[in-house]
Amino acid sequence: MRLKMVIIIGAGLAGCEAAYQIAKNGIKVKLYEMKPKKYSPAHTNPNLAEIVCSNSFKSNLLTNACGLLKEELRNLDSLLIKTADEVKVPAGQALAVDREKFSESVTKKIKSMKNIEFIEEEIGDTIHLKDIIKDNIVVIATGPLTSDKLSKEIMELTRRRKNGIF
Numbered sequence: 001m002r003l004k005m006v007i008i009i010g011a012g013l014a015g016c017e018a019a020y021q022i023a024k025n026g027i028k029v030k031l032y033e034m035k036p037k038k039y040s041p042a043h044t045n046p047n048l049a050e051i052v053c054s055n056s057f058k059s060n061l062l063t064n065a066c067g068l069l070k071e072e073l074r075n076l077d078s079l080l081i082k083t084a085d086e087v088k089v090p091a092g093q094a095l096a097v098d099r100e101k102f103s104e105s106v107t108k109k110i111k112s113m114k115n116i117e118f119i120e121e122e123i124g125d126t127i128h129l130k131d132i133i134k135d136n137i138v139v140i141a142t143g144p145l146t147s148d149k150l151s152k153e154i155m156e157l158t159r160r161r162k163n164g165i166f
């Protein structure tokens, strides 16, 4: 049976790349993002794929692992690397970006893809993980600052206790 739809939670760096790759292969994506209704303690920009700290993607040289990985991603049509190349700023042998332009451009591309339905909602608030994972493939891409409500639901689903013992 052909896969028809994938749900992605979190439209940060990982969620946007996943959504792009899945959608361009003809599969529908529902992409949930809690911004701008709710922000993590580190996020401030309403756009997607927000770079919260350093604007450097590190080396672009093919003689080290960081540069080689980026070249492989270019060959695989990575949305993030393609966009980073478009909005790069001078940084010697590193690939560094204008973070505002980067997020703006990724947002435009993601929101213009016909296979992506973008939904501004925090999973764990009115929509719950246990309900959406019943009949769907779900990618959780909410990063290191996953909201408390969703973290709690993930812990409940994986039956993880507070002390870390299953």
Ligand SMILES: Cc1cc2nc3c(=O)[nH]c(=O)nc-3n(C[C@H](O)[C@H](O)[C@H](O)COP(=O)(O)OP(=O)(O)OC[C@H]3O[C@@H](n4cnc5c(N)ncnc54)[C@H](O)[C@@H]3O)c2cc1C
Residues within 6 Å of the ligand: 009, 010, 011, 012, 013, 014, 015, 032, 033, 034, 035, 039, 040, 042, 043, 049, 050, 051, 052, 053, 054, 121, 122, 123, 124, 141, 142, 143, 144, 145, 146, 147, 149, 150
């Ligand atoms: C303060 C800080 C500094 C960092 N500095 C660096 C650095 O310099 N270099 C580096 O490589 N990495 C750094 N990191 C790690 C950085 O977070 C990752 O490199 C990158 O952002 C991870 O991408 P991601 O897509 O996994 O998560 P994110 O980019 O954080 O995206 C997650 C998205 O999910 C959304 N979200 C969260 N919970 C929910 C929910 N319940 N429902 C819907 N949406 C939700 C968020 O709003 C966010 O847009 C830093 C992280 C933090 C917190």
